[in-house]
Amino acid sequence: MKKLIRIILMILIAVGLFFGVQQLLMPKYKSEILEGSMIAEYYQEDVKDHDVMFISDCEVYENFSPITLWEDYGITSYIRGSAQQLIWQSYYLLEDTLKYEKPKIFVFDVLGMQYGEPQSESYNRMSLDGMRWSSVKINAIKASMLPDEQMITYLFPLLRYHSRWNELTMEDLKYIFVRDTRTFNGYLMQAGVKPVTNVPSGRVLSDYQFDDICYEYLDKMIALCKENDIIPVLVKAPSLYPYWYEEWDKQMTDYANENQLLYINFLDVAEETGIDYTTDTYDMGLHLNVYGAEKLSAYFGKILQDTYGLTDHREDSNYQDIWQEKVDAYYAEKARLIALEEAKQ
Amino acid sequence: MKKGKGLMLVGVLCCLMLTACGNTAESDNQQSATTNQENVNTEAQNNNTAVTGTEAGTSDSEQTTDASEESGFPTAYYFTVDGLDIHMDDEMAPILEALGEPNFYYEAQSCAFEDMDRIYTYSGYEIFTYVIDGVERVNYMWFTDDSRKTREGAGLGTTLAELEAMYGTEYEQDNTKYSYSIDNCKLSFILENDAVISVEYNLIMEE
Numbered sequence: 001m002k003k004l005i006r007i008i009l010m011i012l013i014a015v016g017l018f019f020g021v022q023q024l025l026m027p028k029y030k031s032e033i034l035e036g037s038m039i040a041e042y043y044q045e046d047v048k049d050h051d052v053m054f055i056s057d058c059e060v061y062e063n064f065s066p067i068t069l070w071e072d073y074g075i076t077s078y079i080r081g082s083a084q085q086l087i088w089q090s091y092y093l094l095e096d097t098l099k100y101e102k103p104k105i106f107v108f109d110v111l112g113m114q115y116g117e118p119q120s121e122s123y124n125r126m127s128l129d130g131m132r133w134s135s136v137k138i139n140a141i142k143a144s145m146l147p148d149e150q151m152i153t154y155l156f157p158l159l160r161y162h163s164r165w166n167e168l169t170m171e172d173l174k175y176i177f178v179r180d181t182r183t184f185n186g187y188l189m190q191a192g193v194k195p196v197t198n199v200p201s202g203r204v205l206s207d208y209q210f211d212d213i214c215y216e217y218l219d220k221m222i223a224l225c226k227e228n229d230i231i232p233v234l235v236k237a238p239s240l241y242p243y244w245y246e247e248w249d250k251q252m253t254d255y256a257n258e259n260q261l262l263y264i265n266f267l268d269v270a271e272e273t274g275i276d277y278t279t280d281t282y283d284m285g286l287h288l289n290v291y292g293a294e295k296l297s298a299y300f301g302k303i304l305q306d307t308y309g310l311t312d313h314r315e316d317s318n319y320q321d322i323w324q325e326k327v328d329a330y331y332a333e334k335a336r337l338i339a340l341e342e343a344k345q
Numbered sequence: 346m347k348k349g350k351g352l353m354l355v356g357v358l359c360c361l362m363l364t365a366c367g368n369t370a371e372s373d374n375q376q377s378a379t380t381n382q383e384n385v386n387t388e389a390q391n392n393n394t395a396v397t398g399t400e401a402g403t404s405d406s407e408q409t410t411d412a413s414e415e416s417g418f419p420t421a422y423y424f425t426v427d428g429l430d431i432h433m434d435d436e437m438a439p440i441l442e443a444l445g446e447p448n449f450y451y452e453a454q455s456c457a458f459e460d461m462d463r464i465y466t467y468s469g470y471e472i473f474t475y476v477i478d479g480v481e482r483v484n485y486m487w488f489t490d491d492s493r494k495t496r497e498g499a500g501l502g503t504t505l506a507e508l509e510a511m512y513g514t515e516y517e518q519d520n521t522k523y524s525y526s527i528d529n530c531k532l533s534f535i536l537e538n539d540a541v542i543s544v545e546y547n548l549i550m551e552e
Contacts, residue, residue: 035456057456058456083456084456197449197451198449198451198466199451200449200451200464200466200471201489203487203543203545204487204535204542204543205535206519206520206521206522206535206543207519207520207521241451241453242453283452283454284451284452284453286453286454
């Protein structure tokens with residue numbers, strides 16, 4: 001009996017050590033490449049009850065501010081974004097989200113239609129490693145893996161990150177088990193200004209048709225929304241690069257018409273939103289800075305409220321304290337980033 | 346004593362785990378280093394070009410080169426402008442010095458990573474670069490109007506028959522895109538109504 005207990009104890013210690021070492025060696029994405037921690041941050045939300053859920057790539061997490069949607073319209077929202085998020089990853093993240101809540105509106109940025117194949121292991125990791133384990137995550141991994149990737153390295157990330165042992169920093173120890181959030185309901189704030197001076201023209205493509213698999217997953221997203229009484233909304237953020245082709249826009253317009261969806265190409269209404277590309281972007285028009293994101297969100301919030309009559313929660317005591325805390329943190333970070341930018345000048 | 350052996354066993358297992366890791370050449374912070382390559386491959390994939398493996402690519406290239414030498418087709422693809430030869434993967438600094446300031450310059454930083462694609466726009470063509478091991482190198486070029494020609498004389502408006510006469514028929518076809526590869530360069534032409542509407546040089550990255 002004692003021998004059995006000893007064996008069990010040894011196994012438990014070995015397993016504990018394995019997972020402890022794994023936790024230590026996995027990248028924490030807290031002081032740099034913050035995008036890597038965003039998918040996991042969602043699970044730390046105390047109240048998973050949002051009117052609007054954005055799921056897509058950098059075109060959502062850099063360009064829309066949930067805090068502005070709250071402040072201006074009392075709309076609660078969250079962004080489940082990750083760098084170069086592929087459309088099948090967006091689909092599975094939507095499935096994953098539905099295990100926790102049923103938003104009224106689901107927003108998808110159609111730039112995600114541009115990739116019909118998995119692109120990069122590094123980006124896959126940032127979208128997938130942070131997901132909680134479930135059959136949904138397994139399906140997301142299967143859909144995303146490049147030919148030279150192996151499922152076992154997702155099951156046991158230690159096998160992927162083992163070589164980090166000689167790159168460990170204090171950050172790895174600090175965040176080994178507890179990780180604070182770096183975004184504001186999924187919005188990654190940037191306060192720098194780098195104006196647009198010109199934008200390269202789009203290269204000629206031999207085929208402008210979006211890949212069948214992208215349409216397949218777009219169809220699946222729309223169907224999943226309908227099954228759950230969620231209104232899907234398609235948007236194209238006003239990012240000037242990568243180039244958004246007219247041929248692509250027409251496909252999305254046609255798709256939206258066929259499926260009776262709202263599709264807004266914010267590039268067409270950039271002036272109306274008030275975005276000034278000399279002050280409202282931090283990287284020459286690829287993404288908006290916080291000033292631009294606030295303008296865009298104020299514009300989009302009005303459309304959402306006018307079109308779908310979302311409830312204004314600002315006077316609702318169930319939301320007030322939670323959101324006030326978020327608002328305070330948001331402005332503290334905004335002030336910090338602005339001070340940093342000013343110090344650079 | 347037995348307890349000690351057990352603990353030693355656990356310790357040895359952990360050490361083996363980490364020792365094995367230490368011998369791995371790849372580093373996880375190579376994430377950012379690999380991204381440049383990924384971006385280049387992405388360009389190819391964006392254009393729906395089949396990205397072949399290095400081995401296959403090399404093999405094809407060798408065959409093409411041999412065939413080219415016998416047939417009088419070019420044995421290397423590169424662009425010449427104002428007497429300056431520009432090959433894929435050439436360092437950008439001397440090119441920039443020779444060509445002078447571009448008409449436009451654009452930086453596109455990769456999401457999450459610090460890598461940056463730089464785009465230099467000159468009259469009639471654009472040069473794209475990437476950074477590897479701290480050195481900025483050319484990974485893509487294309488003609489933006491009909492004022493430029495390849496060394497072999499192809500440009501916007503060239504027909505497929507003319508391309509075949511210049512480069513042969515050993516091309517890889519994807520939709521209306523015809524690509525010829527030698528060594529690290531893929532020279533591609535997109536045709537519409539039997540006329541070239543796009544000419545591009547793409548770096549073939551080693552995996």
